[in-house]
Amino acid sequence: MSLRHALLGxxxxxxxxxxxxxxxxxxxxxxxxPATQSQIYAELNKLADTGLITIATEGPRGRKQYTxxxxxxAELRHWLTETEPQRNVRSEVLLRVFFLGVVSRxxxxxxxxxxxxxxxxxxxxxxxxxxxxxxxxGDLSVYGRIALEYGLRFNAMRRxxxxxxxxxxx
Amino acid sequence: MSLRHALLGxxxxxxxxxxxxxxxxxxxxxxxxPATQSQIYAELNKLADTGLITIATEGPRGRKQYTxxxxxxAELRHWLTETEPQRNVRSEVLLRVFFLGVVSRxxxxxxxxxxxxxxxxxxxxxxxxxxxxxxxxGDLSVYGRIALEYGLRFNAMRRxxxxxxxxxxx
DNA sequence: TGCCTCATGTAACCAGTTACATGATTAC
DNA sequence: GTAATCATGTAACTGGTTACATGAGGCA
Numbered sequence: 282m283s284l285r286h287a288l289l290g291x292x293x294x295x296x297x298x299x300x301x302x303x304x305x306x307x308x309x310x311x312x313x314x315p316a317t318q319s320q321i322y323a324e325l326n327k328l329a330d331t332g333l334i335t336i337a338t339e340g341p342r343g344r345k346q347y348t349x350x351x352x353x354x355a356e357l358r359h360w361l362t363e364t365e366p367q368r369n370v371r372s373e374v375l376l377r378v379f380f381l382g383v384v385s386r387x388x389x390x391x392x393x394x395x396x397x398x399x400x401x402x403x404x405x406x407x408x409x410x411x412x413x414x415x416x417x418x419g420d421l422s423v424y425g426r427i428a429l430e431y432g433l434r435f436n437a438m439r440r441x442x443x444x445x446x447x448x449x450x451x
Numbered sequence: 452m453s454l455r456h457a458l459l460g461x462x463x464x465x466x467x468x469x470x471x472x473x474x475x476x477x478x479x480x481x482x483x484x485p486a487t488q489s490q491i492y493a494e495l496n497k498l499a500d501t502g503l504i505t506i507a508t509e510g511p512r513g514r515k516q517y518t519x520x521x522x523x524x525a526e527l528r529h530w531l532t533e534t535e536p537q538r539n540v541r542s543e544v545l546l547r548v549f550f551l552g553v554v555s556r557x558x559x560x561x562x563x564x565x566x567x568x569x570x571x572x573x574x575x576x577x578x579x580x581x582x583x584x585x586x587x588x589g590d591l592s593v594y595g596r597i598a599l600e601y602g603l604r605f606n607a608m609r610r611x612x613x614x615x616x617x618x619x620x621x
Numbered sequence: 622t623g624c625c626t627c628a629t630g631t632a633a634c635c636a637g638t639t640a641c642a643t644g645a646t647t648a649c
Numbered sequence: 650g651t652a653a654t655c656a657t658g659t660a661a662c663t664g665g666t667t668a669c670a671t672g673a674g675g676c677a
Contacts (some may be wrong), residue, residue, distance in 0.1 A: 290550035313545045365541040373536040380460035382590030420552030427616045438608040446597045
């Protein structure tokens with residue numbers, strides 16, 4: 282049920298249509314919780330049905346501008362403070378590493394060095410993103426920076442690990 | 452389509468029934484690619500239908516002992532060397548951090564320190580796992596260790612990040 | 622005899638992806 | 650006028666979870 286909370290979270294700071302939210306997902310949440318257009322529109326209708334958001338204004342082209350309700354904000358706070366995040370274990374990268382014994386040592390080693398290269402690239406992409414964002418003093422900036430810092434550290438760790446792992450294959 | 456490759460990978464080193472594989476998932480793959488019983492049995496039937504595995508022997512209680520076929524091994528190698536791993540972005544932990552602005556600073560800070568504690572616990576659990584396994588000189592041990600090392604580094608990185616992040620919230 | 626473990630399967634449901642469909646408004 | 654963008658929706662499918670169902674074999 283995280284998508285609904287992501288939508289609620291975005292609606293705290295602004296009023297927005299499905300179309301607006303879709304773009305917000307593609308920019309600010311792309312690396313944290315990606316969502317597709319069909320998913321967003323469906324979930325918004327459910328949220329409106331249960332009263333966690335409401336249509337503030339209707340614009341041209343059937344545009345529906347949503348606002349979060351008191352109930353919605355309460356639900357968001359409840360999710361943040363009262364519920365446990367379910368840890369995300371599945372890793373296709375690790376699954377592949379686990380079975381590298383079925384290919385040659387050379388192939389295994391190059392698999393690992395390619396992984397390292399990919400992580401370096403991701404790290405660079407995040408650094409670029411970091412410099413593109415205009416950070417201000419608001420809460421969103423504080424927590425956005427913290428989330429981005431996670432990405433940077435994560436990729437650095439993975440790169441170092443993949444390099445070390447390539448060295449282990451002899 | 453990773454579940455099928457996980458099953459193929461496990462069948463490289465042994466012949467096993469669905470029941471055996473279920474237990475293997477719960478032990479060796481629990482932290483990499485968890486799977487449920489219903490999923491495993493369904494996928495095994497599909498794999499047998501497409502000839503990637505076959506029934507070697509049938510035992511008591513309807514037990515079906517599967518072996519990987521030449522085709523199956525080829526498919527596993529193809530997956531490992533020719534296809535790209537799809538990177539796993541969704542992180543509920545990060546999503547929550549992103550929206551910590553809706554709760555008080557105190558609540559946000561304690562959320563982050565609780566995260567740090569959870570990561571420490573996971574790290575300890577992995578260390579225990581590490582000492583429980585009897586590592587030999589085989590490929591599975593080499594790559595198993597590499598996967599486990601990833602887990603250790605990952606949790607250390609997350610712990611340090613969460614501690615740093617708690618300090619950022621003032 | 623009766624309980625535990627072994628062993629497989631199915632059905633309903635939820636979340637997410639891809640693709641298709643439709644139409645209004647704006648800007649050139 | 651027409652092309653790009655705004656804007657919403659639906660349908661089919663895939664992968665995964667939870668729960669239910671059933672029965673055989675081993676052991677005390």
